[in-house]
Amino acid sequence: MSLYMSPKYKEQVLDRKRWFEWDYKWFWGSFAWVLHRLSGWALVFYLLLHIWVIHHLSRGPAAFDQVMQAVGTPLFKVLEIGLWGVIVYHAFNGMRVIIVDFWHGSKYQKQLFFIVLFLFVVLWVGGGIIMALHMIH
Amino acid sequence: MKATFKIFRYDPDKDKKPYYKEYTLDVEPNTVLLDVLNDIKWHYDGTLTFRRSCAHAICGSCGMTINGKNRLACQTLIKDLDTSKPIKIEPLKSYPVIKDLVVDMNKFYEKMFKVKPYLVNDNPPPGREFLQTPEEQKLIDEAYSCIWCGCCTSSCPSFWADDDYLGPAALLKAYRFIFDTRDTLTEERLRIVNDADGVWRCHVIFNCVEACPKEINITEYISRLKLKVVTSKL
Amino acid sequence: MIHFHYHDVIIVGAGLAGTRAAVEVAPVADVAVISKVFPTRSHSTAAQGGAAAVLNNNLKRGVDTWLLHMFDTVKGSDYLADQNIVEYFAKEAPKAIIEMEHWGTPFSRMPDGRISQRDFGGHQRTRIAHAADRTGHALLHTLFEQSIRLGVKYYPEFFVMDLILDEEEGDYVVRGVVAYDIRTTELHIFQSKAVMLATGGGGRIYKITSNAHEYTGDGFGMIYRKGLPLQDMEFPQFHPTGLYPLGILITEGVRGEGGYLINSKGERFMERYAPDFKDLAPRDVVSRAIYTEIMEGRGVGPKKDHVLLKIDHIGKDAIMEKLPEIWKFAKTYTGVDCTKEPIPVMPTMHYMMGGIPTHHETGEVVADVGPDGEVSKVVKRLYAGGEAACESLHGANRLGANSMTDTIVFGRRVGKHMVEILDTIKIKDLPEDVGKEQEEKIKAILSRNSGEKVSKLREELQETMWENVSVFRTEEKLIKALDKIKELQERYKNVYVEDKSTTFNMELKEALELENMLNYAEALVASALFRKESRGAHSRVDYPNRDDEHFLKHTLAFKQEGKEPLIKQRNVVITRFPPQERRY
Amino acid sequence: MSFKSSGNSGAFAWFYQRITGIFLFVILLLHFTIMHFTGTGEITYENIVGRLSDPYWKMLDLSFVVFALYHGLNGIWMAIQDYVRSEGWRAVIYTILVLVGVFLFFLAAVTLIPFGLK
Numbered sequence A: 001m002s003l004y005m006s007p008k009y010k011e012q013v014l015d016r017k018r019w020f021e022w023d024y025k026w027f028w029g030s031f032a033w034v035l036h037r038l039s040g041w042a043l044v045f046y047l048l049l050h051i052w053v054i055h056h057l058s059r060g061p062a063a064f065d066q067v068m069q070a071v072g073t074p075l076f077k078v079l080e081i082g083l084w085g086v087i088v089y090h091a092f093n094g095m096r097v098i099i100v101d102f103w104h105g106s107k108y109q110k111q112l113f114f115i116v117l118f119l120f121v122v123l124w125v126g127g128g129i130i131m132a133l134h135m136i137h
Numbered sequence B: 001m002k003a004t005f006k007i008f009r010y011d012p013d014k015d016k017k018p019y020y021k022e023y024t025l026d027v028e029p030n031t032v033l034l035d036v037l038n039d040i041k042w043h044y045d046g047t048l049t050f051r052r053s054c055a056h057a058i059c060g061s062c063g064m065t066i067n068g069k070n071r072l073a074c075q076t077l078i079k080d081l082d083t084s085k086p087i088k089i090e091p092l093k094s095y096p097v098i099k100d101l102v103v104d105m106n107k108f109y110e111k112m113f114k115v116k117p118y119l120v121n122d123n124p125p126p127g128r129e130f131l132q133t134p135e136e137q138k139l140i141d142e143a144y145s146c147i148w149c150g151c152c153t154s155s156c157p158s159f160w161a162d163d164d165y166l167g168p169a170a171l172l173k174a175y176r177f178i179f180d181t182r183d184t185l186t187e188e189r190l191r192i193v194n195d196a197d198g199v200w201r202c203h204v205i206f207n208c209v210e211a212c213p214k215e216i217n218i219t220e221y222i223s224r225l226k227l228k229v230v231t232s233k234l
Numbered sequence C: 001m002i003h004f005h006y007h008d009v010i011i012v013g014a015g016l017a018g019t020r021a022a023v024e025v026a027p028v029a030d031v032a033v034i035s036k037v038f039p040t041r042s043h044s045t046a047a048q049g050g051a052a053a054v055l056n057n058n059l060k061r062g063v064d065t066w067l068l069h070m071f072d073t074v075k076g077s078d079y080l081a082d083q084n085i086v087e088y089f090a091k092e093a094p095k096a097i098i099e100m101e102h103w104g105t106p107f108s109r110m111p112d113g114r115i116s117q118r119d120f121g122g123h124q125r126t127r128i129a130h131a132a133d134r135t136g137h138a139l140l141h142t143l144f145e146q147s148i149r150l151g152v153k154y155y156p157e158f159f160v161m162d163l164i165l166d167e168e169e170g171d172y173v174v175r176g177v178v179a180y181d182i183r184t185t186e187l188h189i190f191q192s193k194a195v196m197l198a199t200g201g202g203g204r205i206y207k208i209t210s211n212a213h214e215y216t217g218d219g220f221g222m223i224y225r226k227g228l229p230l231q232d233m234e235f236p237q238f239h240p241t242g243l244y245p246l247g248i249l250i251t252e253g254v255r256g257e258g259g260y261l262i263n264s265k266g267e268r269f270m271e272r273y274a275p276d277f278k279d280l281a282p283r284d285v286v287s288r289a290i291y292t293e294i295m296e297g298r299g300v301g302p303k304k305d306h307v308l309l310k311i312d313h314i315g316k317d318a319i320m321e322k323l324p325e326i327w328k329f330a331k332t333y334t335g336v337d338c339t340k341e342p343i344p345v346m347p348t349m350h351y352m353m354g355g356i357p358t359h360h361e362t363g364e365v366v367a368d369v370g371p372d373g374e375v376s377k378v379v380k381r382l383y384a385g386g387e388a389a390c391e392s393l394h395g396a397n398r399l400g401a402n403s404m405t406d407t408i409v410f411g412r413r414v415g416k417h418m419v420e421i422l423d424t425i426k427i428k429d430l431p432e433d434v435g436k437e438q439e440e441k442i443k444a445i446l447s448r449n450s451g452e453k454v455s456k457l458r459e460e461l462q463e464t465m466w467e468n469v470s471v472f473r474t475e476e477k478l479i480k481a482l483d484k485i486k487e488l489q490e491r492y493k494n495v496y497v498e499d500k501s502t503t504f505n506m507e508l509k510e511a512l513e514l515e516n517m518l519n520y521a522e523a524l525v526a527s528a529l530f531r532k533e534s535r536g537a538h539s540r541v542d543y544p545n546r547d548d549e550h551f552l553k554h555t556l557a558f559k560q561e562g563k564e565p566l567i568k569q570r571n572v573v574i575t576r577f578p579p580q581e582r583r584y
Numbered sequence D: 001m002s003f004k005s006s007g008n009s010g011a012f013a014w015f016y017q018r019i020t021g022i023f024l025f026v027i028l029l030l031h032f033t034i035m036h037f038t039g040t041g042e043i044t045y046e047n048i049v050g051r052l053s054d055p056y057w058k059m060l061d062l063s064f065v066v067f068a069l070y071h072g073l074n075g076i077w078m079a080i081q082d083y084v085r086s087e088g089w090r091a092v093i094y095t096i097l098v099l100v101g102v103f104l105f106f107l108a109a110v111t112l113i114p115f116g117l118k
C-alpha cells in the first residue's frame, strides 16, 4: 500500500475487536438479521428431525405410529406452535430481505420490518390458537 | 446545564489497559460534541486525544462511537444525546486503537484501495468533457459523497465477524465507479466485489446506513451491485 | 531515532494543489506527499461552491471569454493581481477543469450532458463548474484516487517542521524537509531534488473562521521563520456568509442560485451598496456592507449582530438538488430549515489572499526583491502552490471559485516545471546535524512541566486578531494587535504541554502549530500597518481611499529577530487593464 | 478446491438462496396450513400415504424437500463463511454440509418415491 507506516507504531496498537459488538446500539436492522439467522438455523435442525421422522413411513405403519407417538406428546405439540412462529418470522423477513435486494426496497426496510413484525404477531397468535384448539380436540 | 462525558482512554506509552474517564462540564443543548471535546482538551485535560479538522462533517476525521452508535462528533449536538446518564464516547468499534479516540484505519484504507477507486477510461479523451446526462449523474450523486469516515464499516456486524470483508464503504466506492457511465473497467471491478469476502458478506443489516453521517443509502447500492454481478457474465 | 528517506520530489500538503502536482510528476519520477492529516481530510474537501473556468456551457448571461474572466479577476483583486499570472490562469482554467472531468470528477450536469455552471460573486458570466455544493470534495477525491493509481507515496499524519535550505551560486536552494511522525513522534528527514509547499491557508488565527482546525498556516510559518518573505499578508478574506454563530461556511453558490441578504427591516440591502451586482458583488464589498448594516443598527437577533440569507423562494426541489449540504448544515447546527426560513449569517474569516511569493515564470519561491521592486533572489527548486502560495492571482481580494481553479492550474504548472528540471539536478549530502534543532525543540516542549498553556496563548491570539484585525482596521488597533503578538511570542518561549506521550501527541502538534501562527500573524499585522490605504479586503478606516501612487505594490514582510518585521515592496505586473475605480 | 475463487464466490449461493426462498414461501406456508389448520391434516399413516400416492403431491413434496435442504444448508454455509476464516475448516464444513444434504435427500427419496408405485 502506498501509505507509510512506521514499524514501531504497528507494535503499539490495541486490538479490541470482537466477533460481535454486544454493546453497539441495536437498530431494527440488526434485530431483524439476528432473528433471521437464529430462526434459519432452528428451521434447519427441525428439517433434519422432520425428515428423519417422516422417513419412518417407509418402514411401514407400525414403525411410523411408534415415532409419531414419541413426537405426539403435548410437549411436542406446544413446540410445534413455536415452530409455526419461527416459520412465519423467517418466511416474512426472508421476503423482506428479498424485496430489499431485488426490488429496491431499502428505503422502506424499516416499514417492511414493522409489517413483518405485525404479520408475525397476527399469524403466530392466530395460527397458535387454531393449533391449540386442534390439540384440545 | 451539566452533562457528564465518559470517555475511553488509552495511551500505549503508559497504560497497560484502556479505561474510562469521566468529565462533567457545562453545556448548552446546541453545543456541538466536538466543541465539548475541544473544551476538555484545551481547558481541563490536555492529554485527551482525538482527530478532527473541518468541524462541519466533511473531512471525515472525527468518527467515533457515541452512546453505542458511530457518528461524527462535529455533527452531534448535545440535544441529540441523553444527558441524564453519562455520555459514553469510544473510539470507532473494531478498528485497532492508537490512542484514546484515535483509531488505526489502515485496514479500512487498504480495502478502499482494493476496489481500484479511480476512474479508468480507455477511450481517447474527447477534446471536451465526457458527456453524462443528469440522470446518469444521479446514479452516483449520493455514492460519491462518501467522506471516508469509516463509521459504516465499523458498525457492520459482518465486518465484526470477518476482518477481510470489504465492508460497506469499499463496496460503495466500487458502486460509484461501476455505475459511472464514464468508467470502462466495469468487468474487473465486478470481479473484485464478487469475492467470498466481497459483496456476498452483506446481509442487509442496515447498520451502515444508520451510521453514515452523510445519510447515504449504502445498502441500496450494495444490493444493486449484487444484482449487477449475478446478471453479468463474469 | 531519526529516519531518512529519499524521494525525487517531496510535496508538503495533500490538498488540491499538492495532489495535483503529484499526479503530474508521478508518471516520470518518484514522488512522495507528506500531510499532517490523511489526504482526503485536507481542507480542500470542504470547498463547496465550485471552480471558475470559461467553458461556455451556460450562456444565460452571454458568451464568456478568457479575457472577461481575466478582467473580472483583476477588477476583483482591486488591481493588485499580477496580470501576466491572471492571463495564464484564465487561459489554462478550462483545460484544467476538463482534465479533472476526464479523471472522474462527478460534476453536476446540464441536460445535454455537459458540465453544469452557476453564478458567483464578482463574475460577470455564469462560469462556475460545480458538483452540487461539494465541489472541493469531488475534486480532491478525484485527485487522491488518481494519485493512488499512479503509485504516489503518502506519509499521512506526518508534521513537517522545517525546510532544509542551503546556498548555491547566490541563491538559496532547498534540499529537503524535516518532519515528525505524529503517531510515534519519531523524526524523519526527507531528502529530495525539489520540494513543493502546498500547506494551505491559516484562518485559525481568527476566532471565527470557516477554516478547519488544522488550518494553521504551517507553510507560512516555515518560510517566515527562515527569514524568507511573505507577500500581501494584509489581505485575509472575510466571507460574508458564515453560519451564525459558528462561522461554518454558507457558500456563495446560495446567492449564485438566487439567494439574497436581508437586514432586520427585511430590506434587500445589497441593492444600496452594489446597484449592478447586488448580492453577487465580490466578498470584500458584501462583508463591508453587512458590517455597516450591523453597525448602523439594522442587524437581526437579540444582539443585532448578524443578518439573514434568504433562499426559500427558489423552491424546495431546487435547494435539495443544488444545495443539499447547505440545507443540512443549517438544519443541523441552527435548526433552520432553509426551504422555509432564512439562514442567519455573519462574515467569517475564510481565505488568505497573501502567502508565499512565487516567481511568475518558474513558480519558485521568492527570497528577496531588489530596490527596483523586482525579484532578486529565489529559493531554487522550492515551489509553493494553492492557498499557501501567493502567485498573486487574487491580489487584494479573491473572487469566489477562483481558488480551487488556482490550486489545480498552478499545482499542474509546478508539477510540469519540476518534471522539466529533475534530470539536471545532482543530489548533495545533507549537513551532519540535520534534524538536531528540531529534535531539541520537541524535547524542550515535552520536558517543560509548567509555563504557558498552548490553548491559552492561541485563544488570546484569536481574540486579538478578531477584535483588531478583521474587516475594518485602524492604526491604533493594528498597533495594539502587534504589541499583543510580540507579547505572546515572548510567552511562547515558555510553552508547555500536559501530554508527554510520544504516541499521537496532539498537544505537541498544537504547540508547534502555534509557533507558526504567531509568526505569520505578525507578518499579517505588520503588512496591514504598512499599507496606509484601503484596497480590496484591506479597509483602513483612517485611510479610506485607494492610493495607487504609493501602494499599487505587493507587500513583502521579512522576519527580523527581536525587531519589527522588515517590509519591502514588489512591483505589480500590469499588462492589459490599467487600474480604474472599482464599482459594482 | 479453493473456497474463495470467483467460481465459488457466493454469487450462486446468494441468488439461489433467494429463488428457493420465494418458492419455499409459497409451499411451506401451504404445507403448514394443510397439515395443521385445515381439518384434512390428521397425521396418520393412512392419511399421508394416501396423499403421497398422488403423483402431483409426490412431485411437490419431493421438490419441497430438495429446495428446503438446499436453502437450509446453503444458508448455513453462508453464515459459516462469516465466522470461519480458515480455508481448511471451510472445506471440512462444506464437505459435511454436502454429505448431510445428500444423505437426507436419500432418506426422503426412499420414503416418498415408492408409495403408490407398487
Ligand SMILES: Cc1cc2nc3c(=O)[nH]c(=O)nc-3n(C[C@H](O)[C@H](O)[C@H](O)COP(=O)(O)OP(=O)(O)OC[C@H]3O[C@@H](n4cnc5c(N)ncnc54)[C@H](O)[C@@H]3O)c2cc1C
Residues within 6 Å of the ligand: C012, C013, C014, C015, C016, C017, C018, C034, C035, C036, C037, C039, C042, C043, C044, C045, C046, C047, C048, C049, C050, C051, C052, C135, C136, C158, C159, C160, C161, C198, C199, C200, C201, C210, C211, C212, C217, C218, C219, C249, C251, C350, C351, C385, C386, C387, C388, C400, C401, C402, C403, C404, C405, C407
Ligand atoms: C469552507 C470553505 C469553502 C470554500 N469554497 C470554495 C469554493 O467554493 N471555491 C473555491 O474556489 N474555493 C473555495 N474555498 C477555498 C479553497 O477550498 C482553498 O483555498 C483550497 O482548497 C486550498 O487548497 P490547498 O491545496 O492549497 O490546501 P489544503 O487543501 O488545505 O491542503 C493543505 C494540506 O497541507 C497539509 N499540511 C499543512 N500543514 C502541514 C504541515 N505542517 N505538515 C504536513 N502537512 C501539512 C495538510 O495536511 C493538507 O493536506 C473554500 C474554502 C473553505 C474554507
Ligand code: HEM
Residues within 6 Å of the ligand: A036, A037, A038, A039, A040, A041, A043, A044, A047, A090, A091, A092, A093, A094, A095, A097, A098, B202, B203, B204, D017, D018, D020, D021, D022, D024, D025, D026, D028, D029, D068, D069, D071, D072, D073, D074, D075, D076, D078, D079
Ligand atoms: C418460507 C420461506 C423462506 C424464505 C422467504 C426464506 C428466505 C431466506 C433468505 C432471503 C435468506 C438469506 C438471508 C441472507 O442472505 O442473509 C435465508 C436464509 C436462511 N434460511 Fe431461509 N427462507 C425461507 C424458509 C427457510 C426454511 C424452511 C429453512 C430451513 C430449512 C430456512 C433456513 C435458512 C437458513 C439456515 C438461512 C441462513 C440464515 C443466516 O444464517 O444468515 N429458510 N432465508
Ligand code: SF4
Residues within 6 Å of the ligand: B145, B146, B147, B148, B149, B150, B151, B152, B153, B168, B169, B172, B211, B212, B213, B214, B215, B216, B218
Ligand atoms: S459511506 Fe458514509 S459512513 Fe461510510 S465511510 Fe462513507 S461517509 Fe462514512
Ligand code: F3S
Residues within 6 Å of the ligand: B155, B156, B157, B158, B159, B167, B168, B201, B202, B203, B204, B205, B206, B207, B208, B209, B218, B219, B222
Ligand atoms: S451493515 Fe453490513 S451487512 Fe450490509 S447492509 Fe450494511 S454492509
Ligand code: FES
Residues within 6 Å of the ligand: B051, B052, B053, B054, B055, B056, B057, B058, B059, B060, B061, B062, B063, B072, B073, B074, B075
Ligand atoms: S471534524 Fe471533519 S468530519 Fe468532524
